[in-house]
Amino acid sequence: MAWRRKPEKPCSIVARAIEVYGDLDPDECGGVCPTGALRFEAGRVVTEPSLCLVCLACMALCGPSRVRVVSEWVCPE
Numbered sequence: 001m002a003w004r005r006k007p008e009k010p011c012s013i014v015a016r017a018i019e020v021y022g023d024l025d026p027d028e029c030g031g032v033c034p035t036g037a038l039r040f041e042a043g044r045v046v047t048e049p050s051l052c053l054v055c056l057a058c059m060a061l062c063g064p065s066r067v068r069v070v071s072e073w074v075c076p077e
């Protein structure tokens, strides 16, 4: 069996956008995001993809089809 060498720099998943559809309920969704990439400020939803870990907790817990995290794998060349 041939062993493949482990890449020196592994690939990582990166959020490109956080799309919100309709209204989110702060009681339901306010504390879901561990990094503040999706948060409420003055009652409005603010998204910051650069903080997103792509954990997908918001997609699972903010209500059916209310949040979509657009992401892609980035690998070293």
Ligand code: SF4
Pocket (backbone or CB within 6 Å): 015, 018, 032, 033, 034, 035, 036, 037, 038, 051, 052, 053, 054, 055, 056, 057, 058, 059, 069
């Ligand atoms: S995927 Fe995770 S880190 Fe990114 S916005 Fe959703 S809850 Fe926050």
